[in-house]
Amino acid sequence: MRHHVAGKKLNRSSDARKCLRRTMIAQLYDHERIKTTRAKAQAFRGEAEKLITIARNSIDGTDIDKVNARRMVAKRLGGQPEAVRKLFDDISLRYKDRNGGYTRMIKLGMRQGDAAEIVLLELVEE
Numbered sequence: 001m002r003h004h005v006a007g008k009k010l011n012r013s014s015d016a017r018k019c020l021r022r023t024m025i026a027q028l029y030d031h032e033r034i035k036t037t038r039a040k041a042q043a044f045r046g047e048a049e050k051l052i053t054i055a056r057n058s059i060d061g062t063d064i065d066k067v068n069a070r071r072m073v074a075k076r077l078g079g080q081p082e083a084v085r086k087l088f089d090d091i092s093l094r095y096k097d098r099n100g101g102y103t104r105m106i107k108l109g110m111r112q113g114d115a116a117e118i119v120l121l122e123l124v125e126e
Contacts, residue, residue: 008043021047022076026083028103029091033122035108041121045103051076052102055092091123 010017020040025048028034051073058069066088074084095102106120 022078026077026080029083029087033120035120038117038119041105041119049102052095055088056095059092059096
């Protein structure tokens with residue numbers, strides 16, 4: 001039994017999950033919308049929103065707070081400086097006055113090959 005075990009395994013090893021998480025979140029920030037399966041979108045949506053909140057809260061902070069927030073986000077995205085830059089310079093400013101709910105999932109139907117449910121995960125526009 002998996003009582004009190006957080007997160008979804010997505011039928012991958014822990015290293016593969018970590019790499020998939022970093023890639024999916026970075027692609028969401030770069031393209032502002034991604035088409036993926038519902039299970040993957042649900043697994044990574046919460047963390048993507050938490051990183052936006054960290055970036056948004058650092059806007060009014062001191063220089064030390066801003067550097068610390070960038071380092072925390074860069075650690076979670078692991079070697080994706082373009083995504084970190086876009087998150088802090090563009091996305092966080094867009095959601096400065098919004099209290100959560102930065103992403104939206106739109107159901108697109110079933111995939112032909114394996115009948116997996118496909119969704120469009122996108123950043124909400126004001």
